[in-house]
């Protein structure tokens with residue numbers, strides 16, 4: 175299999191397959207993978223970690239999780255981190271992204287510190303740096319400490335943004351010497367959409383006013399963290415990770431085009447514009463104002479958002495967002511949902527990942543790059559997630575090893591588009607695959623496997639899959 179990036183400083187050429195392994199990092203391009211604390215670490219009785227939303231929800235409604243698989247064990251990284259980190263080099267990483275669990279450091283969200291948790295991350299990050307790997311650390315991957323939900327309504331309460339800033343500041347001071355790039359939030363629109371519009375994540379409210387508050391307070395928290403980060407050290411670099419797929423309209427009919435524009439406002443620009451440009455898109459503000467949904471804000475906060483934009487962007491890309499104008503007028507008595515503005519469009523003849531059901535559209539990556547270049551000052555960015563989930567991956571096992579050539583093809587095809595984008599001026603500085611070792615996923619448990627390394631759930635044994643073995647040789 176022949177693919178990879180290599181070559182000189184400014185250009186990146188497709189050369190032989192080395193996947194993440196034999197690529198030249200001399201040009202500084204980062205190669206590696208992303209994961210998160212809540213999806214890998216697991217808990218031990220004596221580890222001192224507090225509950226987050228997921229720990230709590232799993233306890234009260236385990237039936238809502240795929241095959242009853244919850245966040246309690248995940249991939250036992252908390253116990254196996256040393257052997258896992260050895261695999262980073264074996265799989266050719268030059269960069270690695272994970273997240274700190276807020277509830278491991280501050281079990282109650284604020285106040286008393288769990289020293290065991292603080293020491294754990296210190297040891298892990300030190301080891302990663304010893305290996306010469308570029309470290310990206312995310313501060314929040316959907317995992318609010320439950321105490322803040324119980325005592326203060328979570329992100330509906332502005333105080334949560336300030337509690338988050340305290341936590342973030344603590345992390346910058348404690349680990350700033352080890353972390354190369356910080357991230358405030360991963361895909362902050364997801365908890366808004368799934369937790370407050372659709373009954374998919376805890377606290378599963380269906381309440382547009384609450385959703386808007388949560389989104390605004392999350393943005394405020396992100397800007398507060400950027401501020402704290404630069405106060406701790408002006409040289410520290412901090413960004414936000416967003417899912418930036420363009421919204422593609424079904425047709426050029428004005429109603430479809432409008433639907434796509436609004437979808438993009440909600441799904442991408444709601445965080446992209448304030449994070450990079452320092453202000454909200456006027457059309458989004460108007461839509462909210464007309465429906466009396468504007469959150470409580472004051473000019474001081476808007477100035478803070480304006481003055482504390484990110485240093486770089488992380489972009490997650492799996493599949494495109496295709497939309498059409500809604501077919502039906504909304505029932506005035508039903509709660510306000512995205513469907514009142516646009517509905518998903520399933521394009522006939524789309525290319526599909528049959529093992530996950532998601533569309534594959536590599537060109538989306540090029541379009542994202544062009545959008546960042548043309549509308550967001552060509553800010554530096556890293557592809558922080560891209561990957562192929564496969565259900566029932568054991569059926570591809572041959573001679574004891576998962577032969578995931580389909581994953582190599584998926585990566586290769588996306589890298590071609592990224593390469594084209596970079597040639598056309600995209601300011602992309604790295605590619606991180608989702609994910610390193612098969613990990614637990616929110617509602618899907620271990621159904622869809624994404625890893626370079628296979629995890630045996632019974633024995634917790636780690637086994638390199640096919641391309642990872644290729645990287646080794």
Ligand code: BG6
Pocket residue numbers: 210213360361490559563608614615616618622
């Ligand atoms: C990303 C999230 O959007 O999708 C990850 O940041 C998640 O946390 C990944 O695991 C894959 O999702 P799924 O549902 O296919 O496991």
